[in-house]
Amino acid sequence: GVVVQTGSGSRYYLAPKSAKKGGNDAKKKAAVKTAASAKPGMTISLFGMGKSDEETSSSASAKVSPAPKAAVSKKAPKGVPSIVDWKKNRNDSVSGFITGSPSFDEGERVTTSPIVEGSIIAGETVQTGSGSRYFLV
Structure with missing residues (x-):
């Protein structure tokens, strides 16, 4: 595993995960390299870390549109604050x-x-x- 430190000083241990499907080692190495080379205060994307290609692509393609908000067009009845x-x-x-x-x-x-x-x-x-x-x- 690898210990990474954020810009605020928080430290996190990134434990190695046993490969279930294989072929994910390149992603893991890239993620560790990105986290280790990040400058203090820099924002890094964690999207898709630790997921296989199938999981990442299926979750990225499943778009959820927010529920439409009802427009409030009513006025208060006369005399009602x-x-x-x-x-x-x-x-x-x-x-x-x-x-x-x-x-x-x-x-x-x-x-x-x-x-x-x-x-x-x-x-x-x-x-x-x-x-x-x-x-x-």
Whole structure:
């Protein structure tokens, strides 16, 4: 095996792997050479290290497209304040910045009480346990 050191000073032991399919020795030697000759702070590609040609080509060709995000085109119902840049908390409350509320300053950071009605997703109006309604942007 070989010990390599990163630019930040972390050291890693690269253990030799027993060849299962053979023919991978050239790749291993090239990987060790690349890691050993890397300058401090340099980024090296680890893609495909330790895989056979078949595994590398099959994983590279299997492209996964991200799920399309639904466009939020809804507007808040009249009289319902909106919460922007929000996140769902562990207790099903929501934290974010409120707009359109007579009780809070525009852009004030708020955390609601737990949501009891509605889905906690963008474009939905939700209601808290205390009865307050908010539109999630």
